[in-house]
Amino acid sequence: MKSLFPRALAFVVLVLLALPALADLTPAHAARRLKHNQPDLVVDLGVGLWAIPLPMDFDGDGDLDLLVSCADVPARGLHYFENEGSGVFKPAVVLDSEKRPNVTISYVDGKPRVCEPGVLYEDFTTALYGKPAPIAFKPDFHIGRANQWRAGDYDGDGVTDLILGISDWREYGWDDAYDAQGRWTAGPLHGFVYLVRNSGTNDAPVYGEAVKIEADGKPIDVFGCPSPNLVDWDGDGDLDLVCGSFLDTITLFENTGTRTAPVYAAGKALTLADGAPLRMELQMLQVAALDWDSDGDPDLVVGKEDGRVAWVENLGGGAVAAPVYFKQRAEFVKCGALAAPAVYDWDNDGDEDILCGNTAGFIEFIENLGGDPVRWAAPVRLTAGGGVIRFQAGPNLSIQGPAEAKWGYTTLSVGDWDGDGLPDIVCNSIIGRVVWFRNVGAPGKPELAPAEPLRVAWEGETPKPAWLWWTPEPGELVTQWRTTPVMLDWNRDGLQDLVML
Incomplete structure (x- = not known):
């Protein structure tokens, strides 16, 4: 079967069931809110x-x-x-x-x-x-x-x-x-x-x-x-x-x-x-x-x-x-509500930054400015194709109804999806349609193209969750809403795979 990827990728969607041992956390290991460490910001x-x-x-x-x-x-x-x-x-x-x-x-x-x-x-x-x-x-x-x-x-x-x-x-x-x-x-x-x-x-x-x-x-x-x-x-x-x-x-x-x-x-x-x-x-x-x-x-x-x-x-x-x-x-780093962060050196300066989704449907970049303790910049909303990235359910794309029209629930993973040496973004949202943003910039100067469907060489009809009223396009990946796609080389063949629910 001919692959639908731009480079002939074999694609596998895996279901992982992993429960972290949260019950074993002591107060010393409990989560602490991240600070900007910039009192004048x-x-x-x-x-x-x-x-x-x-x-x-x-x-x-x-x-x-x-x-x-x-x-x-x-x-x-x-x-x-x-x-x-x-x-x-x-x-x-x-x-x-x-x-x-x-x-x-x-x-x-x-x-x-x-x-x-x-x-x-x-x-x-x-x-x-x-x-x-x-x-x-x-x-x-x-x-x-x-x-x-x-x-x-x-x-x-x-x-x-x-x-x-x-x-x-x-x-x-x-x-x-x-x-x-x-x-x-x-x-x-x-x-x-x-x-x-x-x-x-x-x-x-x-x-x-x-x-x-x-x-x-x-x-x-x-x-x-x-x-x-x-x-x-x-x-x-x-x-x-x-x-x-x-x-x-x-x-x-x-x-x-x-x-x-x-x-x-x-x-x-x-x-x-x-x-x-x-x-x-x-x-x-x-x-x-x-x-x-x-x-x-x-x-x-x-x-x-x-x-x-x-x-x-x-x-x-x-x-x-x-x-x-x-x-x-500024005190605590904040990225809307129900933040969904990913860590990656987005600006190629040698330290790890934060890219983060949220309920509003944006993807925001929080730059690591270095220092000890680390200083964090104010969040900046990413753009693609000249416009701010935002996913919204609108009147009928949330399973929970039109009361969720303004929500997007972006979740994401960062990595070199197309193998060109630049970090891209793979994203899911309240809609459940998985897309990716190709980085068409240069090292240290990322620039994102408009979202593209993440294509899969399905055997037969494109699958979809039973509750969706709409039908995905051939080769689209449509799954559970608000679940996080994780980009990694799962089978160690040198190519990026995707692991998600």
Whole structure:
């Protein structure tokens, strides 16, 4: 049979079952986070998987700091980034190490209110989570992944009500619901917003029944993760509603009623000055509305799944600026979320660098700058064929459905695949289609050509996982999504083989 490789390769895909003896690790051998070892380096401010921003003047010096909660390891906890006044934040100080996936911030009479489901934390800037005050309300409806409790005076009567952002995944299910044309046959994610009126006082609240807030005569329903904010977005004196989502859009529900009798218009996605829709780079948006730049109107501070936090400026007239990512003085090396690193001397300078995939679908280069301890440069996104490499599932290329549209889950291996003496990259992603990037540069000056399918001389039809609705092209390698391809000379014949699940 004629090989489909550019050089007549025999190709074998092997399944390896290897379990490292993690149970034998002692604390002395436990993983330690890699540091940049460059105190003057500036990088994107970030924590671990899923950033929940709680902006406030935490130290009382008159400017806004960033507290960012993260629920997942290794960065689980509450991270305090102090505002130095230069536009660059100090490295984080971890104030709390608990998992708090539904902590929220609201602003009542200009003061921050930090809540979790059923709890208000009093005097947060001094006591953190040390003074919990129970909220005397118990929901009687289904609660999904998002259970976001916020405080606000909904109807202008002077007492603080509750606004709840609740997700519902029951109709969506989870996976394997595409038909033969790639259409999702299950339902969408739901994200409802509930009002719980306080008929008592602020000192002795009496909470009524939760009711879904409506817009244009229908219950507000964003695509999961509502992250609701009561805020006078358009400056007309009443409170509008701004919501995030599980994907990449932020929606404004304008109050066309009054301060004391709100009536919400149909939701409109926020747009940039040129009229294009605001699209955040990643998803799982956590939104806090406040006047970040002290110009008299509310802006948005938005956390995303990759742990970074962005400022979205309110330009007035219904427009917002493109997101600006906050910066910090570098401490730990970070490459998005669920980083998938490979080690290789990419720039041919005699030391080992890091190339890394992540949930967002990028491949990033982290240069080893030498020294003792080793200094690491800020991550740089690799390009191929003149454009930034990014894999995304889109509406129908993740087995887990359209809720994963912005994810890519790049995993990779580096080596000389075509035998020309230059390191190439073989890559898998959320899609499961294995591709490679040919290095067409020179030693020490890598340049990648656009992705090419990794060709296999299959006997018969091109195999594919049973759950795929789409059919691979002849000779393609399509396998389990998010598994890592490993390039090595398995049979010691001088040619690169590929080992993967």
